[in-house]
Amino acid sequence: MSASTGLARTPEPPYHAVIFTSKRSPVDERTYGVVAQRMVDLGSRYDGFLGIESARGSDGVGITVSYWRDEASILAWKRDTEHEKAQRGGRDAWYDAYEVRVARVERAYGFAREPAT
């Protein structure tokens, strides 16, 4: 992730994306925050990880998109023991609802403002 923008620096497509959209429940804010950050740290060390972007608004709706080289990398991370435990925590307490969509990125383009000189 670019520290200055919060946008992931991904290679030329094709690559894969996991779009995780969630509605937080109003409980257990502190533990949730610790576990969520731990999952970012742990997942980003997996082979095939390309980047991550995340945003959550004041209405509790959050979107995290992680980018991966291939499906095999995604499946390896999904089956990580600590990640599986966090997934159970998500269903048991932290989310009212979520949706996971696994997609193949086919094209991409962007814009970045030139720094003022």
Next chain:
Amino acid sequence: MSASTGLARTPEPPYHAVIFTSKRSPVDERTYGVVAQRMVDLGSRYDGFLGIESARGSDGVGITVSYWRDEASILAWKRDTEHEKAQRGGRDAWYDAYEVRVARVERAYGFAREPAT
């Protein structure tokens, strides 16, 4: 979009997703809000539109994912005259940076808590 969760109700894959990640500039909050909402209203009336999810955090990083039946629907909306004008506004003023990724959703699964009885 489900009013209760903010999550889009999409059909079984395959379908397409446009992942729009942006870093807001600190200017022109009021006009930006009006135009952004107008783009949601306008885009959602396009043929092939399936749903939209959006979140922006206090750091200015936002993610909007719109879902579409096919690539042709995405291109028709991209070329909408009013949308093209808003895209120019984004580059001229509202965003420091953005990235658009067009992807094909291949599988999806979710969770929703049972309402308390």
